[in-house]
Amino acid sequence: MKVLVPVKRVIDYNVKVKVKADGTGVDLANVKMSMNPFDEISVEAAIRLKEAGVASEVVIVSIGEKKSVDTIRNALAMGADRGILIEEDQGVDIEPLAVAKILAKVVEEEAPELVILGKQAIDNDMNATGQMLAALLGWGQATFASEIEIADGKAVVTREVDGGLQTISTALPAIVTTDLRLNEPRYASLPNIMKAKKKPLDEKTAADYGVDTSPRLTVVTTEEPAAREAGIKVGSVDELVAKLKEGGLV
């Protein structure tokens, strides 16, 4: 079974983003970029399926600027087999619908039985690409996975939902999107980072797939969120209780 894992290069989760004063976006100059944390979880899940003898090959794909190669190499260093970079540099991010349309073409070519995506990318927090890809392919979808079991042509997936946990079973081929508790991604060791440099990596462009990536949404402005007024420190529990009572909160 071949597993395809789409990964996105995003601003590192530790970076405190700054909104540009002119409202045109956030300042991405010289900030640290990393693999979307959910995608590290997806890569880990795919590699574990391979180690368990369930998956035969793990293929990584990333759509974005040229530097996304680093993100793919990172996944290869974790243990994935090969990568595909689809270069698309409009100066803005590509919308999930366009990403899903390109990924659908990649799926046609690669014929994986399982595609594992992150539940959301932490830059735009759209939480959409996996579900959109499933729709375009007419496949089943198991989103927000905290457990995945593959057996008898099915993926049995436990999902993190508002009320607790839900388990569903989805016929393969299928789309799975990963949640935080699925696993703890491994770090790539130095020898594996060296090895990853020799692993195959195809470079393509979005145009190769003939997909219209023109955006449906225009970003009108990007603003700072409303700031909170500075609070005070209280010296004791008694003082805290008094403040809460004063405010009619308790």
Next chain:
Amino acid sequence: MAVLLLAEVAGGALAVDATAKAATAGAKLGDVTVLVCGPAAAGDEAAKLDGVSKVLVADDAAYANGLAENLADLIVSLAGDYSHIIAPATTTGKNVLPRVAALLDVMVISDVTEVVDADTFKRPVYAGNAVQTVKSADATKVISFRTSTFDAAGTSGSASVEAVSGAGDKGLSAFVEDKVVESDRPELTSAKIIVSGGRGVGSEESFGIIEALADKLGAAVGASRAAVDSGYAPNDMQVGQTGKVVAPELYIACGISGAIQHLAGMKDSKVIVAINKDEEAPIFQVADFGLVADLFDAVPELTEKL
């Protein structure tokens, strides 16, 4: 403008709070029809929501467990009549709407916090560190609304109720089981007061002091990701960028450092109290009332004195 709102149904009953908040958002866009995938009684509940003109009830086992493949097809079969298809940004809404959008060849707009006009919406990005105003060029707008920023619609309405049916089970996914956390406490996303515990609480047993304070206040219990990952609290309690977004009257954070991913889920609370032994903890930057103290002393004392 005609709006189709996918109601939140949990355990065969209407989740009134989430649905009523999305109804308020929907009413800003036009005439709201609510689609209830559940029993007739849930449809009758939805008919009481103010601003709702019609309720469609799809009472079919294929739609009972929120399976996205079946629900998305049903919604798409109804979509022609509507300019906007909306849902609360619950895990069900977030699972189903992007699928609906892709089937309609339109973009989804997730987690909207404000309606500017029929095509233009505000939504937080980068864990709430920026707010984007986006304008959609699509014929049908598919939108999930962040419930914490809308007031719930009242329940004095009396909309008409109609049964609808769709193609039923597509046979792609099957429901196996739900492990629902039963609790007498209020729901996190609708509670007036929330007491949250983080890694500082130290263990599942000592999480009991957080729960005791919550029970004293009639509050819901929340947790940071670190507390959930460490097994002190179940996943459905996680507050944050990738958990639940809450905005209660009062949020009491105990042993939580205040990472941006956590703040993303609670910084719109009206009043924030932080109890942390590290006076440099970033949570104090958003706290209205900060108490530098050991939570094992301060939390039980607070429980006693309230």
